[in-house]
Amino acid sequence: MEQTWRWFGPNDEATLGHARQAGATGIVTALHDIPYGETWSVEAIRERQRVIEADAAMGLRWSVVESVPVHEDIKLGRGDLDRLYENFRQTLTHLGACGVRTVCYNFMLILDWTRTDLAVKLPGGARALKLNMNELAAFDCHILKRPGAERDYTPDVLQRAAEWFDHAGEEGKARLWANVMAGLPGAFKRYDVAELRDVLAEQSELTHDQLRANLVQFLKEILPAAEKAGVVLCIHPDDPPRNLAGLCRIVKNAGDIAFILDAVPSEANGLTLCTGSLGANPENDVPAIARRFAGRVKFAHLRNVKKDPDGSFMESDHLGGDVDMVAVVETLLDEQQRRRLAGEPTSTIPFRPDHGHDLIDDGTRQTHPGYPVVGRLRGLAEIRGVMTALAHQKGYAL
Template identity: 45%
Template sequence: MIYKMIQTMRWYGPKDPVSLTDILQSGATGIVSALHQIPNGETWPLEEIRKRKELIESAGLSWDVVESVPVHEKIKTRSGNFQELIENYKQTIRNLASEGIFRICYNFMPILDWTRTKLAHPLPNGARALFFVKKEVTAFDLFILKREGSEREYSAQEIAAAKDFYENASEDELKRVQDNILKGLPGSEEGYTMEQFKEALATYRNIGRKELAENLKLFLDEIIPTAQENGVFLAIHPDDPPFDIFGLPRVVSTAEDMKRIIQDNSSRHNGFTFCTGSYGVRADNDLVAMIREFGKYIHFIHLRSTRRDEEGNFFEDNHLDGNVPMEAVIAEILKIQKIRKISIPMRPDHGHQMLDDLNKPIINPGYTAIGRLKGLAEIRGAEAALIWAGIV
């Protein structure tokens, strides 16, 4: 028997300009959504979960994955009332399970969620893509944020490139970089002023990778039993970008990180969101080998392709192009599903702004309808071709 991936789309709720009807027309059958209106750290009320689920189902779709139930910063630093916040998280797990929602995506990135400096980078074909420009991030760190000791974390070449950008950039360009870093991108739960960001950075003064990895372990030690009792599968999303940024440690970036997470707690309910775009930014991540090694712990899949260069820049390429060997990735996923005898929810991620969407105001960069529809069509086509060819 062939087990195809469950095709889903992310939906930001009733205010999302991409409607549930649009998503239904794309060919997707499921929705990935979250209650972004609930303040970070609070328990998600049962009635609000039920209301969102009913809205999705009334459109002929199913709520397959929660993305995300955010982890409060006090839990990551184990400070203040972190224990109370963990109890809130447990109750949210119970409430979601009671409504038949059994997959939760989350991340453990300190302070900042996913980060890009350009949200509408022009591609040769006229479409626009999200772009991470290393010299712009470095310039922000060195010359705008002026983080103490930051110059020791960059090479002379990186500092020179950042200085050149900073000295020649317009006020609008510098504002664009600062806003895109501090205000938060779609799915991020918090935005910051410059002063708030500096204060938040200070809370990690004594927390490096070792300490953050230990805090993640302690968090999972507490919530995994609740997930097991309620049949919920937790799926941690990798860091984006998958390396330290602004002196903040990142602990979910490599195959070694995945191995550590499983060694710390080998419950099947402790698993991964396998995001090919995030892991694919690192040349030392062998995506196919990672799926093969950790396949039984993969509970959710993001398929997108990033293209990187030697200077540390990367952008969102077409779903079947870039540095991600997408056809080989899909083939390995199909093999894992066949072994596990399940279908795993998948969503195309970070589509290009293109066609009619070029003329519309963009509320959620990377989440316009047409670019993701293109990505979904390409992924569905690749999956169908692999099955037809008898690869799995």
């Protein structure tokens, strides 16, 4: 399994040197400066590769794209779709020509990953990401004031949400807004309350079946170009895996994944196995999902969560949450060995330690939420230990 590290580009305070010190050799990145829907040129891709590979002694390569963003109009099935599809196809063609062949993407409507607290204090001073259901309900019902929002929460959560809102003060409400907004994709648009309310009202009209149909249409338009370019697309599960603020989610569980992979059969139609996203749904047996779809896993995000009965969850130590990480890693190693014995050309499965706690001096760097240096280094080291022990036990080469 290839050990990789997410890097947000030259301005990321978690540097390429940090990635190499952590033990990674593959870099997971994207051209975040290019607006959604525009084509990534060969020149821009090669320039990013040049930066990653500048110090040959580090032995780094651009292993995975995360992500080529899917324009909101594609998800909504509107606008100049022919142009957007063609630009996406051209981007995949250019990536393939440059030797970057794994592309992670998601199909979540406007709210991407969502947390309500980005700095939960842990014993010893570490900090973690968390989604508190009462705070999400306060955001939805009392800040956004979305019509009908109360139907999505239990009476207990609604009561605690009202209490939180009454005592939070303007500073607490502003912090909650900023925490939720931190999960918005891209850097080109941030919303005030009225703007987000309008966007959510419009997008909430899209039904589950309509959003599914728009994803299937996207795949039908894009996958032939991916196949020709030698690129695989791997969809990322919804985070969290539940309908959110009136928006439907369509990559929440094993049934959703099966539908997507079966809807447009292609070796280029794959899965990013995110143990944290899937693990936030108490109905998901993540090791079983890993086993069921092992042959379609093209990339893995390995992180862990601890869930509360009301639907809240906190990101935990990589080996210390509700997901049996050892079982997941074993499945990925078995699948990688199967591919090697079958002579498949892309047998190695890249993975990265997804998210991590802020540890030791992580607070001194302005890194993206969930992407500290020391916290991810610890996670990668723990997973590497599990991987090495299992491979030794089974007689597999890493």
